[in-house]
Amino acid sequence: xxxxxxxxCNNQWTWKMTFIQxxxxxxxxxxxxxGKAQYQSKDSLWKTNFVGMGPYILLxxxxxxxxxxxxxxxxxxxMILIFFFISPYLLGLSNxxxxxx
Numbered sequence: 001x002x003x004x005x006x007x008x009c010n011n012q013w014t015w016k017m018t019f020i021q022x023x024x025x026x027x028x029x030x031x032x033x034x035g036k037a038q039y040q041s042k043d044s045l046w047k048t049n050f051v052g053m054g055p056y057i058l059l060x061x062x063x064x065x066x067x068x069x070x071x072x073x074x075x076x077x078x079m080i081l082i083f084f085f086i087s088p089y090l091l092g093l094s095n096x097x098x099x100x101x
Contacts, residue, residue: 001086001090006031006033007038007093007095008031008095011033013032013088018088022091038095039098041093042094042099044090052087055075056079
């Protein structure tokens, strides 16, 4: 896993730059170096969605096992923090907006 690289100027974004762009929740991102529009690649979007939603598949199982609610909430908060920490490493860039299918 590595941080994204602009497809126009080939500069690698820092973790902080990527995280700020990622929090805007837009498909069009702006390169902080050259100012050109970049888009999240299709593969990157699928990876981000899978990693972001994957741990929550376990929630019904945790509720079914009668695990205390405080542990389930702690698990959820921990998964959210881990996701936000690794999300810049999952981001891939493309010069053009790619169709999802």
